[in-house]
Amino acid sequence: MISVVIPTLNARDALPETLACLWDANADGLVREVIVTDGGSADETLAVADAAGCQIVAGGPGRGSQLGRGAEAARGEWLLFLHADTVLSPEWEGEVGAFCARDEAAGAFRLAFARKGIAPRLVAAGANLRTRTLGLPYGDQGLLISRARYERIGGFAPLPLFEDVDIARRIVADGGRGALRLLASRAVTSPARYEQAGYVRRVLRNQWCLLAYLRGVPTETIAARYA
Template sequence: MSMISVVIPTLNAAPHLAGPLCSLVEGMCQGLIKEVIVSDGGSDDGTSDIAEGVGARLVVGAAGRGAQLARGAAVARGAWLLFLHADTQLAPGWERVAERHMQESYERVAGVFRLRFDRPGLRPALVAMGANLRTALFKRPYGDQGLLIARRHYDDIGGFAPLPLFEDVDFIQRLVERGGRRALRGLPITAITAADRYEAEGYFRRVGRNAALRRAYRRGVPPTDLAERYYAPSPTRLDPYGKAAAHRARQDTLGP
């Protein structure tokens, strides 16, 4: 059986981290997961205590999603890597789907999960539907959907770049350029991600803002400039001064 190293980047992720860790228990019990690596960017909220309390391997370094993912992968020992956000948990049964994918992909096809938010309602359902449709048609998933990839293939692609923003877009672009559209496969089970930042800013406003930044990135605007715009405080429905939204944005990767 191929074994998976799970890499979870964190920054003050204590409120959400229990969910992803609990969703991995069955895979650990089945011997599918070799290790869980929490790559922390300097949390001061008890994230490291939670990680160490469940036996995860803790790697600490400078904050930055791309750099944290790369650091976690660098120390991983599994034949496969599963990158999972700290506010995203996998639905029950994911381990069977993952094992089947690893057996059938010949180590040259990466897998991503279907997105679902942890809130009911039409707006989260529509945003998730759009993300899943974009993944199916254009092979453009985001980190919220997880990424399962063979370690050897990950290294061949060049790993995650230490970008302050769009590290997931950059990696997937290189993956598809190398192997074509068949290099990425949607897996038939959901990754359930927290909707906090969408609830705070507004679902469609958030989608529009992300789309504008993505277009700027594809036009060649440096990720450092885009990160300043992305993390800048902006008024929200729940926080009119934008401070809470800015703090959450620094902890969360860019969603769909």
């Protein structure tokens, strides 16, 4: 039923745990296939994906382009886009199975970080509030969407960043704010980027970039500053 699409770039260390959370759903028939869409990894990412039985799609870097290539190769009625450093909480299979059976909406998971502390909890709470009120999740929350809706809105754009915001805005434009729902299951993601930059600095930089994007600043310009 579901094709899971995972963009990778030198994700050898994180990918096994992400794939492990999908195994039961694969055995139960909910997950039809797992597609690893690689952007030119120089480590053993592809060996890990191949050993796990994933379908591999290779091409140039850029998450928007990678996600688009993965979706083109997918055969499922539903698509689940998931980052390579994100692990779904154990109850996700039951919730997603029920969601797909009854719902035409798209969904994103409740964000959590794989780290204890006030800062990770506050950042995650802010992301979940943004998703609930604005229908605007980021990619590390995953995206569950029917193939029909995905194709109707034009799929992922080949953007260097904010491909997640771009598609979320088109989902909402297509079906209203209720068309993108916050699921109860958690997407537990790595806090490495926040810890390297500092949580406050990273949040402020993310917000600056988002506001620039919403004002129409070209994504290539933002990417140069973002990097």
